[in-house]
Amino acid sequence: xxxxxxSWKVEPQNDVTWVALSGEITEASDFAPLVQQVSGPAVMxxxxxxxxxxxxxxxxxxxVSALTRAGCRLTLxxxxxxxxxxxxxxxxxxxxxxxxxxxxPYYCTDCKQEYTREIALDEHAAERLxxxxxxxxxxxxxxxxxxxxxxLSFQARHAAPHEHTR
Amino acid sequence: xLRTVSAELEIGDALPPPGxxxxxxxxxxxxxxxDARAQLLGAGPAPSCPLLFISDGDxxxxxxxxxxxxxxTNLLGRQNGATPKDLSVTxxxxxxxxxxxxxxxxxxxxVEPRSFTIARSTQxxxxxxxxxxxxxxxxxxxxxxxxxxxxxxEFVSNAVYNAPVDEHxxxxxxxxxxxxxxxxxxxxxVHVEFSYDGxxxxxxxxxxxxxxxxxxxxxxxxKCFRRGPDQVDQRTGGAxxxxxxxxxxxxxxxxxxxxxxxxxxxxxxxxxxxxxxxxGKQKSFNIFMTE
Numbered sequence: 001x002x003x004x005x006x007s008w009k010v011e012p013q014n015d016v017t018w019v020a021l022s023g024e025i026t027e028a029s030d031f032a033p034l035v036q037q038v039s040g041p042a043v044m045x046x047x048x049x050x051x052x053x054x055x056x057x058x059x060x061x062x063x064v065s066a067l068t069r070a071g072c073r074l075t076l077x078x079x080x081x082x083x084x085x086x087x088x089x090x091x092x093x094x095x096x097x098x099x100x101x102x103x104x105p106y107y108c109t110d111c112k113q114e115y116t117r118e119i120a121l122d123e124h125a126a127e128r129l130x131x132x133x134x135x136x137x138x139x140x141x142x143x144x145x146x147x148x149x150x151x152l153s154f155q156a157r158h159a160a161p162h163e164h165t166r
Numbered sequence: 167x168l169r170t171v172s173a174e175l176e177i178g179d180a181l182p183p184p185g186x187x188x189x190x191x192x193x194x195x196x197x198x199x200x201d202a203r204a205q206l207l208g209a210g211p212a213p214s215c216p217l218l219f220i221s222d223g224d225x226x227x228x229x230x231x232x233x234x235x236x237x238x239t240n241l242l243g244r245q246n247g248a249t250p251k252d253l254s255v256t257x258x259x260x261x262x263x264x265x266x267x268x269x270x271x272x273x274x275x276x277v278e279p280r281s282f283t284i285a286r287s288t289q290x291x292x293x294x295x296x297x298x299x300x301x302x303x304x305x306x307x308x309x310x311x312x313x314x315x316x317x318x319x320e321f322v323s324n325a326v327y328n329a330p331v332d333e334h335x336x337x338x339x340x341x342x343x344x345x346x347x348x349x350x351x352x353x354x355x356v357h358v359e360f361s362y363d364g365x366x367x368x369x370x371x372x373x374x375x376x377x378x379x380x381x382x383x384x385x386x387x388x389k390c391f392r393r394g395p396d397q398v399d400q401r402t403g404g405a406x407x408x409x410x411x412x413x414x415x416x417x418x419x420x421x422x423x424x425x426x427x428x429x430x431x432x433x434x435x436x437x438x439x440x441x442x443x444x445x446g447k448q449k450s451f452n453i454f455m456t457e
Contacts, residue, residue: 054405057405
């Protein structure tokens, strides 16, 4: 199966730059061209980030650092489960950015179907995380496919009210 | 505590004192007194004999402190994690040494194992495709497929960039940008194995340098678990997060080292359930050394 290198789509929207990242973040992920395309407030959609390796963590941290040093107010939204894993593991993964929402994973053990649900990082996030997700195929209640006590453990470090919406 | 000379087994609730002639101390971490835990974490002299921690979870919470003191070289997570076979293999390797290498010591394959040889760094992408295909063919949870690829990724990067040393023991490629192609001579190539026993997915890489040291491995893990400002290396080369990523992506991480001859990394992922089942398992970690 072919692997998917990092790619992005940029759309200026009023006074906000909207960016959607897709694929794997690795040592081969060169963010320099993207830094040139983003200025001012920016919203980054991370729903399609599929995997991040150890070199990719550094590439990403340096990218976020370059944007925030340049004065960009960065909001991260729809962080995929691999991104959330890094938010929980790496101290500086989103330093200087605001994490607005994550995609929580749910899994139907009967149909072996994966689902995600966007969870806004507000004071009700933990409750919404535990609400069952109904399987679109069989109607069964899918439970959160991660550790409830750990999945949002980064929240205290990164969450803050967001300013930009798409 | 096991004393080889008299084949004696002692059971106690105190840590073995420094200098005590034990070949191995098995420590049930949750059974330690508060004083004994404090002693391990820095409030007193550490035991000098090899330690094998058996834990239901507390040990993981104290991991940063135990790594800082370089005491955690062998840990078996008991609850839903390590199997009796793992305990047997671990004790055998620690007491007898000898042939410590081989993924097959942990897994009896139920799906055809696969093996590969890596001769250049650019083969990594191809190998990750093989890893992904293998894990998918084993019909494991999709998020575990991704973790398996991450382990393969970090294992190969370590074997290709960090392991090779020159005749003086100096690293050849550690500080090389990870996008720069590295070629390995035939006698330097990396051996990779995939295996699955219907319960655990396994992967191993072996390099013929044996340059990884216990101290370096523990130093990197301690730095990452400390989560300080130095967590990510900014020098040219790796980010210094590889072992940490591996540890977080497996159920059991084993490192076998024959200094100057061979290093083998083994990763086992409990793939018997969902990602949540996997993430809830206690982790196991071993470093074995041989001559």
